[in-house]
Amino acid sequence: MRQTLALLIDAYRDLNSRKLFWITLAISGAIIIALAMIGVDGDAITFFRMRLEMHGFIDPSALYRELIISVFIIGIWLTWGAIALALISTAGVFPDLISSGSIDLYLSKPISRLRLFVTKYFTGLLFVALQVSMFMLGCFVVMGIRIHEWRPSLFLAIPLIVAMFSYLFAFSTLVGVWTRSAVAAILLTALVWLLCGVVQRVEPWLLLNRLALEQANARIERLNHVAPSEFYAQQASDLQTHERWFGFFHQLFAAARAILPKTTETTNLLDRYLMSRQELTPSIPNQSDDNSGPTFFGASRRDQDVAMAEVQKQMLTRTPFSIIGSSLLCELVVLVFAGWLFCRRDY
């Protein structure tokens, strides 16, 4: 316990000495000050003395909460800006630890390699935990004062953002231990982050198009059934081919998504607690026969709207447990490998 506490205090001192920690904190402070300048007055959003009337078109409190807090502040600053700065700042934790002359000092103490590794890993999460905690506390207070909504659910951002950072920090740790280079850790972690982001965006897009093509195929087959023609038969055949291809690629990306950490999906979970149930429920278009407009591989706009509603429904069925659990499992596998390297290596 004494050793763990010493490592924790050491990590805090390390953070204090890093300029990036203070830069990130300063940016967070500036964002909170900017947020404090925005307020809600009746049916209007105010910024300094400016008033933006909503005329009942949208609830200003919801706009403040969802667009400003959820999309801009949490969605952009916390999940991208702060995480990127945290990754840069913490990439050197393990390369510094295992550098010659430093690791000797630690390993020559009565602490097991595994415990040293695990403790150092968790102290690496301190950067984000401290930053997000302070930032969300600021958001909570400002939101309470400015729009009179005291929402403790905002604090859910702390475990979610820390969890999301921990997925990436596991990769950073692995690369850091493997290559002993902070630069390599930053670059390869950024690559993994990019890959995760691409997979999480492309997979629903492929699902959307597969479902849209299914929808279009069903529609064409109905038409062909009512008035059989060579044209409809050919169109149905083309749609089936496209559907098969989209189905194949969707399966591929779904498998990749299942394995990789769900970075974006983890932070998007916050929307479920910040938005109302009504706002999260997908809107299904009217059952009209309007199939005009541009088509995508034969699927009309309406086919895509129906598919989009289905995709949104499917996305909502993905539970926090499955999203975070599978991501943590991936993190664990990466950490086990990094820990094994750390423990087996000669320094």
Place this chain on the structure above:
Amino acid sequence: MADNSWAIDLRNVAKIYGRRVHALQGISMQVRRGEVFGLLGPNGAGKSTLVKIMMTVVRPTHAEGQVLGQRVGHKPTLARIGYLPENHRFPRYLTGRQTLEFFAAMTKVDRATARKRAAELLETVRMQEWANQKIAMYSKGMLQRIGLAQAMVNDPDLILLDEPTDGVDPVGRREIMEVLHSLRQRGKTVFINSHALSELETICDRVAILVKGQVARQGTIADLTFARLRFEIEVEASSHEDINRLLKLFPANWQESQMVIPTAPHLPPKAVSFWRGQLPDGTRVELRGAALHLGGLEAARAQPALDRIRAAGFVVRRLQQVRPTLEELFMEAITDPTTGQLATPGAAGGPTRKAVAL
């Protein structure tokens, strides 16, 4: 049953890196409790690897024996050992005092004791004025002082120091030596790995010389040097002709060898010829320049040689009994007796198989 008189009792310690580089080849070494032990050897001989194995930084390929009565690699025992690694790197964001308190905590020293010891040790290594400055501001000598204090912060029974005086000015070196003397007086066992042979000579009870992962010599300095006591007769002989006359004067099986000796820092070493042989009565003889060395302890053995030299018309400049220095022992240990060449740096089996430019 473990012999409690040994602080370190290593047997057959081997380390092979990547199946090819034999850093240690079956080292056996004993260090008594309460003694100061010096480990010498050229670069790459395996000194640091051996220390790192004892400190669990490097995993041995094979190791038997004990450190402080426990098997090599026993983690809890490390709480009773202090270690100063070579080229250590302390966290630059900590002050000297914080560094000592942090590493005290890592060795499970309670907070109050750690604070007390840190204050005492800062005074011992004369760093109290810099105690609250960041490590980043320290000079190399200051870092060594803090490193030494760090190695003592858990009041260890055994202290392993890897190049403790590296980068320290002469005053600092003397102070470090005083600290080591006081440790010995307090009954601590000190294991020093160093290139500063003259310093080791003044403080070590026993030494071991490691060459290419093997123990070439081991024992007390007195024992090692006593076996190599010799008489040195220096005559006035400057020309090749004089040297040849001297060689003919003694019916030994002379063999010419070359020895590479260091000159000055940053200058390449130079090769010096010398002759070595054995007289019919078994006395070892060596002719280096104008100095004839006769092995043996009794002065009587030197008399016939002296008579012969004078009878041949040579002027004797000096006659003295010489006890070899640790440096000479070291040079002898790392010199190939057949070729007279110094051992190349690096471990056996490593890339140093190629010729190494000295």
